[in-house]
Amino acid sequence: MAIEFKPSPSLPPPVNSVGAVAWLRQNLLSSPLNVFLTFFSLYIIYLLVPPVIEWGLVNATWSGSSKAECTAGGACWAFIGVYFEQFMYGLYPEEETWRINIAVILLVVLVATFAVKSVNKLYLSIAIMVVYPVVAYILFAGGAFGLEIVETSLWGGLFLTVLLGVVGIVASFPLGVLLALGRQSNMPIAKSVCIVFIETIRAVPLITILFMASVMIPLFLPEGMNFNKLLRVLIGITLFSAAYMAEVIRGGLQAIPKGQYEAADAMGLTYWQSMILVILPQALKLVIPGIVNTFIGLFKDTTLVYIVGMFDLLGRIQAASHDASWLGTTIEGYAFAGFIYWAICFGMSRYSMAIERKLETGHKRN
Amino acid sequence: MIDKTPSNNNSFLNDAGNRALIFQILLLALVVFVGYYLFSNLQSNLDNRGISTGLSFLNEPAGFPILIHLIEYTEANSYGRAFLVALINTVVISLLGIVLATVLGVIIGLARLSNNWLVARLATVYVETLRNLPLLLQMFFWYFAVLAALPHPRESFIFADFFLNKRGIYSPNPIFQEGFGFVIAGFVLSIVAAIALIVWAKKRQTKTGLWFPAYWSSFGIIIAVTLLSLVISGFPIEFDLPQKSRFNVTGGMVLPPEFVAVLIALSTYTASFIAEIVRAGILSVNWGQTEAARSLGLKDSLTQRLIVLPQALRVIIPPLTSQFLNLAKNSSLGAAIAYPELVAVVMGTTLNQTGQAIETIGLCMLVYGSLSLSISLFMNWYNKKMSLIER
Amino acid sequence: ATLDDVKAKGFIQCGVSQGVPGFSNADASGNWTGIDVDACRATAAAVFGDAQAVKFTPLSAKERFTALQSGEIDMLSRNTTWTYTRDSSLGLDFTAVNFYDGQGFMVRKDLGVESALDLDGATVCTEQGTTTELNMADFFRKHKLSYVPVVVQKADEAVAAYDSGRCDVFTTDKSGLAAQRSKLAEPNAHVILPETISKEPLGPVVRHGDNQWKDIVTWSMFVQVNAEELGITSKNVATIKKETTDPGIARLLGTEGDMGAQLGLSADWAYNIIALVGNYGEVFENNVGPATPVGLPRGINNLWTEGGVMYAPPVR
Amino acid sequence: MIEFNDVNKWYGDFHVLKNINFSIKKGERIVVCGPSGSGKSTMTRCINRLEEHQKGSIIVDGIEMNDNLKNIEAIRKDVGMVFQHFNLFPHLTILENLTLAPIWVRKTPKKEAEEMAMHYLERVKIANQALKYPGQLSGGQQQRVAIARGLCMQPRIMLFDEPTSALDPEMIKEVLDVMVQLADEGMTMVCVTHEMGFAKTVADRVVFMDAGEIVEANEPNEFFNNPQQDRTQNFLSQILNH
Amino acid sequence: MIEFNDVNKWYGDFHVLKNINFSIKKGERIVVCGPSGSGKSTMTRCINRLEEHQKGSIIVDGIEMNDNLKNIEAIRKDVGMVFQHFNLFPHLTILENLTLAPIWVRKTPKKEAEEMAMHYLERVKIANQALKYPGQLSGGQQQRVAIARGLCMQPRIMLFDEPTSALDPEMIKEVLDVMVQLADEGMTMVCVTHEMGFAKTVADRVVFMDAGEIVEANEPNEFFNNPQQDRTQNFLSQILNH
């Protein structure tokens, strides 16, 4: 009695609903408003792109020794070429810049070793967090092992930018952890101290902190004791990002289920043991994207040191553009700075997104 | 059972409560000690160097000019007045920036969601470019690079009575003559009428269901009545027109490039973050809500206005608040391009002329602190108002 | 005391500007030159007998006083104007004047302005945190001229703003004007107006309270002026020291008595200054004189005997 | 009242509805069932054009479905829909949820709209909750509000897409009761559901879909006791044994 | 081994434990049951001071519970606990989960700790999973790991708080088997559970709690067949019929 059901074959969709034509129709021309928007967008692209290409590539001058030699009417990239060393290293003596290069290569190698499975991660972390900074400092500042002393007032350019960003984030990390733990603790005084610190710092702009570091810290130190301006600025930046870091880490701590704390307690672990062995490893892993975002913010903010008279990448470019023989090359300078900052920040934000995606699946069963 | 020696060493230190207490007392002592140490250093440093302290300097004449002042200010005024001028400049640029950034951010955020591929891509490029560049760089760009490209005052771009050149944007400055009170009265009256119209329209709708385009027509009423009263009173308004003079364009109202550059940089930069927030907020509203609204016959514009936006706002407000706070704090970068805001006037000039580092920096931090606090309070209040009632 | 600290570390930390040609300016390889730099070198010569025993800290106008107050630098030699407030309430001591300056205005030649009194309605650029900001205000107020002030963070940027056309006028000390003009693309397209609207005695500054150190810096300067007055130069100082019979010169150069000991210095301190740095006239001519790009006339900075105001108390 | 003529629909390359030919008369009550992914929801949603079809024609209440916005509006006014996940507006009170469309779409006076809303709320037996927010109600109550909201537009046709499948067992009954009552009043209904008890009680016809096709459509008695197709039998044995 | 004397506990104003008097001998196996919210978990968690009590005294293994950190430490070393949601540490392998406490709390050499861990893993029959992460195991396996983790501290007492209630039916048996085996070895156990089969097999006494009080405590036979209190009868009829 029963008839067998055979599903009829799937047909290809009508041509006007797939393919390039349909795509155009749906994505660009689906309504009169959309047609208008499409043409408006095309007009904007037409306004922006060809002139920029013409200026930056077609009519650009790539070499020369002064602005006067840039006669093609386009960008004067020769400016960047001439000042390139300064933009990278500041006034660091030319014959000593190999020291910076070595330190950078060393760091890259160390970080890359993380990917190697057989290496002991603990020792490697110690090497990076403890040994490397010392080595790098000796390399940068000199004064030992026959290295010539290079004063910090000569440090500048991208080197200084990266230094400020990296030191700021690395140094603020432990402080941020402590502040976050303090804010989460149930000891009222410790808690309020942390809250007051975090909220005060977050309420004021970085500039005021930098001014404090460069102008006010000396007033608070006993007479005769004073430290280097770079160090003061680093302290300022570290305190600043520690407050933001603390909030990011606190988010991670809050995301750890209560059961984890209880299980650790029930096993007899002490507060610090359970934090270090159980809670923090999980919490920190969760907030890596947040930490990267904080770093991106901080990296952009390092430009503010220019206002307190340090010459990072942007500062160097700004100063160079006042050079008499290169007047009128501001845009080239900004374009170059923009390219570098953008590449680094965009790269990092992609990286943090990738981590975020990986974390989403990481805790699941696989 | 094997009886372990029960730890009866109920020593004071092993008590959890006591430990916490001791730790906290130590912490407090440390904080107090460090505070005291720094303070006493400060005292002795100030004494040794003969630097006077206190806020009395605020009453002394400042002696320096300020480019932009919205309240009366001359060099003869006091530092206190200068502080106030700078404070107003900071608040004004922050508020204007917040408004502009929000408008622009919402537009870009919606553009990113547009079903027009090209528009969405352009918006993405905007967001990814601006938010990955340091704000200071953008300010420098808007100030130094764009400034260099503008014409000299003598070759100003002129549009009607508007001038654009390196010195800023000049526009006619209205000067109100005697009969202007009449116009103001007309304006106020028309607003009252408009409100009445809206109330009436709502009532009528409740009763009869008939719709009257109350908002548009009240807008029309306000314009018409105001214009009419202008005509009747014989245009009691004169314009101080900008004119070319020896050095500058004089007269009129001017927006100096410092102001414009800070405003543009702040609002375009923050807009790139707000756009992402708006996008995420709208995406967070379940598609089912849109479908439900559509199946009730609501037009798409109404669906957005009545259903999607109110729900998206709930998600948008908290991160938006922190963007507003960032913007207010970032306004301090204006100092780098000669916009006379707090940092420039107080921590720059005043600090230098008086040497009162503690007081000036303290004042600035206080102002930023309260600015942040008031923005947070306002937004929290608004957030609470908007939040959903759940079971 | 500062002298002991300085001796202990072996050099003087000296605060200078971030680049004003003729006053303190670093070349591409980081060598500092200028009048202000030589003031530091003279002190180093006096203390160590080595004019190179100096390290320089470039400072913006806004940072300079705190840097000194905090002990980050031992002396500040950064075209700093000696004013009552600074001397009395900032915990600073001014030592001597190494350049008598006055504030002036620079404008583009093609504006055809000939006097500062023609500047009504002009836009004026200046650097933040200096006395110029105040003098400019006073000047325009006094003459009831209207103006638009644009106060920029740094000297360089103020010049850049002027150069880009944001302002009609750039104002700072006249020496600074000359120096900055030399850095512009076409120095001859700009004129410095004749008016001098203020007194700007510039000189090295030290921390308040260390009299010995203050004396050393002060007298290092005075020695140079006295040397010029006595006709002693870096070239002839060695011969003069050997041959002189003048008791005044002998005292100065340390062949007679031990004037240096009173300051905690060696007997040949003054000799070292002159031999290693030169007398005031030499310093002036080498750094800012008519033969240099800055090209300033000696003018008021001439010796009192030559119609200027450079007058140093005698060494005795 | 509703007519499907040779309706075909694709999602990208995926052919979801294949040659649907079907018509529903006024007052008829249709239950649609079939395995997951067979296109039941898609077909239902085509009726008020929440989805577009690409070939064939759908005519609702004499109006043909096409890109014409006026037509779509007209049809949506006449077709009420109840979703699996209720989709109440969480930022509006129950009363506001119900009066929203009458006020803004039908331009009913607010007062009148509220009276009508209260009327329907009474019919679904939750008039006392009118001033609460959806978040404060249980799932069953929310679904009844959703039905009342659909009714407030006084539609001629009601569509239900698995209205009970997100509910706890105790709540399913409340909602089904309301639907049976509606059916008894003669409302034209299209209901996607696997509640076979409901289908037996109220359906005029049961439609069984698989792989984007209508496999079988018959009155309930025949459908359940004497399915014509293998596929149908198979399916029925599965869901009835469960 | 464990003694509750007049124990009282409040959450804020809410009185959760009322006058608990109870003692457990060495090697005894106690099953605690009662309606939700009756305070079973709270009482169990008081035994290793995951919760503080405010009145009365609890003495575990001769040590009185108070704020003294040394005492708490000593007791926690002696009391193992298994939670409803396992609470394994997801960032550590199974082996690391097991050796963490022995290494850091007992200061056992790592090698020894690992050997012991493997021993217990074998006992719960998942030695082959030692190097996996908790996220890679099924719920039943995870719970067995949790039990092994508790055992690794070689406690004299084990506490179980509804160890099977988050598991799918098939997995419940695996876990109960391990627990029965433990009981047979003579471990002192306190187990909150509604698995009445388990209670009948292994319990020395069954404790029934309601509203923060111990209503009845008796050996299983008596408890199930001849409950003394109305309330108990009522409760038993509910869960046994289900």
Ligand SMILES: Nc1ncnc2c1ncn2[C@@H]1O[C@H](COP(=O)(O)OP(=O)(O)OP(=O)(O)O)[C@@H](O)[C@H]1O
């Ligand atoms: N927006 C979409 N894009 C692509 N494919 C879709 C989309 N919506 C549904 N589909 C696919 O179309 C098919 C039919 O979906 P539909 O929701 O109509 O099924 P259904 O019969 O209602 O199933 P269920 O009982 O699970 O609700 C499914 O295979 C589904 O995966």
Ligand SMILES: Nc1ncnc2c1ncn2[C@@H]1O[C@H](COP(=O)(O)OP(=O)(O)OP(=O)(O)O)[C@@H](O)[C@H]1O
């Ligand atoms: N941290 C807390 N704060 C306030 N009240 C709490 C807290 N933890 C538990 N309670 C309350 O204490 C009472 C007893 O909780 P407990 O978890 O001991 O019950 P239980 O018998 O284990 O219930 P279940 O069978 O649901 O696990 C409950 O009413 C609960 O709401």
Ligand SMILES: [Mg+2]
């Ligand atoms: Mg469906």
Ligand SMILES: [Mg+2]
């Ligand atoms: Mg419980």
